[in-house]
Amino acid sequence: MRTLTSQVKPDVLKEQFIPDHLFIYIAKGNVSFFDGNEIYTYSSGDCCIARRNHLVKFMLSGTTEDFEPILFCFDEAFLNQFRQKYQSSAVKFASEHAIVKVCESELIHSFVRSVKPYSIGVMELDTAFEDIKYEELVIILLRLQPELAGILFNFDTPEKINLEAYVNRNFRFNVSLERLALLTGRSLSAFKRDFNAVFSEPPGRWLVRKRLQEAYFLVQHQGRKPSDIYLELGFESLSHFSVAFKKEFGMVPTSLKISNGD
Incomplete structure (x- = not known):
């Protein structure tokens, strides 16, 4: 678990398979995502979740210098611990979209600002605060959109499809x-x-x-x-x-x- 910013963007933008749920906050610039079906476009201040076990292409509308994302990667171990600690339940999430928009809220903007004092290096969080900030973000997401539990706590492997x-x-x-x-x-x-x-x-x-x-x-x-x-x-x-x-x-x-x- 760690956050990433523009200094590691080239590696992030090359990824097309999402192995773990990824929270993406657009601090600066514009980006589009293509999942094989639809194109999703987000601008500064927007945020979304890229779902695990999905294919996604990242497409910038400008240069990498004009784009700054802040990302939190939720691995299965952390989400399992969170679920047990807070007794969270997972309801079925109806949509199969690879990218799920998170509704705009001052809670999210304030959280992003609150991360900066605990950041070291390339937006890597001080380990003493890492779990706390990750838990805080999940709590905020579930407060804003309870249905996101159906994404975050679903650890099933993909079913056989056509x-x-x-x-x-x-x-x-x-x-x-x-x-x-x-x-x-x-x-x-x-x-x-x-x-x-x-x-x-x-x-x-x-x-x-x-x-x-x-x-x-x-x-x-x-x-x-x-x-x-x-x-x-x-x-x-x-x-x-x-x-x-x-x-x-x-x-x-x-x-x-x-x-x-x-």
């Missing part, structure tokens, strides 16, 4: 097959077996081909630049993207002629 629909919706995320298997409620071996049964192709090969087909469409029909889309489509570098594109289509993406729609 693999075809999930993968078609989330193929742009650059996460491991192990993560995808977990999120579809399967072991890795079961995921690979079911994937082959549905798509008649190994998952690694299918995912790369699907991303490249999407890239082809974006470049040719929407005039997007390869340098602007390779990260969006789950490729780790522009060179990796270009090599894979040429291997698939026999040309580099910059050689594509932009369609005029005729």
